[in-house]
Amino acid sequence: MKSRRTLLAVAEVAAWWxxxxxxxxxxxxxxxxxELAVGAGASALTAVVARGARRAVTGR
Numbered sequence: 028m029k030s031r032r033t034l035l036a037v038a039e040v041a042a043w044w045x046x047x048x049x050x051x052x053x054x055x056x057x058x059x060x061x062e063l064a065v066g067a068g069a070s071a072l073t074a075v076v077a078r079g080a081r082r083a084v085t086g087r
Contacts, residue, residue, distance in 0.1 A: 043074035
């Protein structure tokens with residue numbers, strides 16, 4: 028049961044991370060490895076925060 032919950036949590040964070048990273052790439056003017064790493068990291072942090080906010084609102 029716990030592994031299923033972990034898998035769902037990872038899937039939710041990934042579902043947030045992919046569009047946020049794509050948005051970062053659209054908005055940044057040049058794409059070099061450092062900017063890509065910063066964008067991916069910022070998107071990952073934002074995805075985790077978005078999951079926490081959704082859990083706080085829904086109570087699950």
